[in-house]
Amino acid sequence: MLRIGPHLHESRVIVAPMAGVTDQPFRKMCRSFGAHWLVSEMLTSDASLWKTPKSKNRLRFEGEAGPRWVQIAGAEPDMMAEAAAFNAEQGAAIIDINMGCPAKKVCRKAAGSALMKDEALVEKILSATVNAVSVPVTLKIRLGWSQDQQNAVKIAQIAEKCGIQLITVHGRTRADKFSGEVNYQAIKEVVDAINLPVVANGDIDSPEKARWVLNTTGANAVMIGRSAQGRPWLPAQVDQFLNSGRIEINPNLPEILSALITHIKELSYFYGEVMGVRIARKHVGWYLNECFSETPEEAKLVKSAFNRCETTKEQLAMVEHSFERVSGKETFCGSAGDGQQGSFDIPRKSRAGC
Numbered sequence: 001m002l003r004i005g006p007h008l009h010e011s012r013v014i015v016a017p018m019a020g021v022t023d024q025p026f027r028k029m030c031r032s033f034g035a036h037w038l039v040s041e042m043l044t045s046d047a048s049l050w051k052t053p054k055s056k057n058r059l060r061f062e063g064e065a066g067p068r069w070v071q072i073a074g075a076e077p078d079m080m081a082e083a084a085a086f087n088a089e090q091g092a093a094i095i096d097i098n099m100g101c102p103a104k105k106v107c108r109k110a111a112g113s114a115l116m117k118d119e120a121l122v123e124k125i126l127s128a129t130v131n132a133v134s135v136p137v138t139l140k141i142r143l144g145w146s147q148d149q150q151n152a153v154k155i156a157q158i159a160e161k162c163g164i165q166l167i168t169v170h171g172r173t174r175a176d177k178f179s180g181e182v183n184y185q186a187i188k189e190v191v192d193a194i195n196l197p198v199v200a201n202g203d204i205d206s207p208e209k210a211r212w213v214l215n216t217t218g219a220n221a222v223m224i225g226r227s228a229q230g231r232p233w234l235p236a237q238v239d240q241f242l243n244s245g246r247i248e249i250n251p252n253l254p255e256i257l258s259a260l261i262t263h264i265k266e267l268s269y270f271y272g273e274v275m276g277v278r279i280a281r282k283h284v285g286w287y288l289n290e291c292f293s294e295t296p297e298e299a300k301l302v303k304s305a306f307n308r309c310e311t312t313k314e315q316l317a318m319v320e321h322s323f324e325r326v327s328g329k330e331t332f333c334g335s336a337g338d339g340q341q342g343s344f345d346i347p348r349k350s351r352a353g354c
């Protein structure tokens with residue numbers, strides 16, 4: 001069970017905010033398998049940029065189930081307060097503040113985890129944001145600036161004092177970026193230091209790992225990022241395991257194909273076909289890594305053929321064809337019709353523009 005202000009749900013798994021990944025089509029896929037908590041891609045607090053196509057897309061939530069958990073990023077307390085108020089007016093149920101992103105600058109200003117260096121500024125940002133809205137405000141941090149400068153406990157205490165209602169801790173420092181081991185013990189230190197719900201984040205890639213992380217850190221929930229790429233069922237699967245010890249959400253190939261088809265169509269609908277086709281390449285690549293994990297060479301061939309498709313229709317035909325072949329236990333290498341090892345033939349029906 002996880003409570004965030006007035007929002008209470010049995011799910012203890014949160015889909016991480018990932019710029020360029022957790023757009024509305026991806027969130028819908030995760031929700032369709034049963035994920036409940038999802039944080040949107042970060043939105044700059046600089047309102048002058050909200051008219052750009054990127055920000056406009058990040059502000060789109062129509063037709064999506066709640067709770068709407070919107071992440072904002074910036075370094076100016078007043079701008080963060082305004083961005084929070086604007087998003088709450090637009091229907092955000094929870095506002096998250098990004099102090100976890102390792103990017104040097106967000107919109108030409110130090111932001112994300114770089115802010116953790118300046119505790120006085122952190123306090124100003126958190127107070128201003130909390131005071132600007134009536135919805136709960138949450139915070140996402142790393143362990144600190146670098147291995148030598150870790151202040152997650154201090155930042156968490158400041159956050160508690162400012163009225164933040166939940167903290168997510170990615171168990172790496174900003175300098176670590178995404179390399180090195182996640183320090184779950186350091187997350188436990190944050191759990192022990194404050195009375196807020198804490199979410200443990202970093203390298204959680206299976207139901208068993210999630211359970212181990214919860215037991216090790218004492219955190220209230222886990223957040224899953226990269227492992228959900230190409231596996232939008234993973235958050236729900238982890239959740240089910242944590243709550244019941246069972247794993248029934250475990251899609252077979254036809255179910256994955258059906259998800260893939262829905263995802264490609266949703267991307268085309270959301271972004272328009274030209275952009276949708278491009279963005280689908282990244283997501284489909286991740287699904288293929290997952291489905292062809294034992295035959296990476298084949299995954300490579302299918303990906304390269306898929307990346308040559310120029311329309312949604314061609315992409316759909318291509319994935320259907322690929323999955324038919326996988327479920328028929330055919331191999332792509334050397335069985336593509338021309339007898340050449342390592343070749344992959346584009347299906348006849350979609351050959352035209354691919």
Ligand SMILES: Cc1cc2nc3c(=O)[nH]c(=O)nc-3n(C[C@H](O)[C@H](O)[C@H](O)COP(=O)(O)O)c2cc1C
Pocket residue numbers: 016017018019020021041042071098099100101140170201202203204223224225226227
């Ligand atoms: C492509 C990508 C984009 C990300 N974008 C954001 C973001 O917008 N806001 C944020 O707080 N963290 C962002 N992150 C960090 C993730 O939310 C998460 O903290 C990190 O990936 C560690 O979790 P994981 O090991 O489960 O992936 C991003 C990570 C990736 C890989």
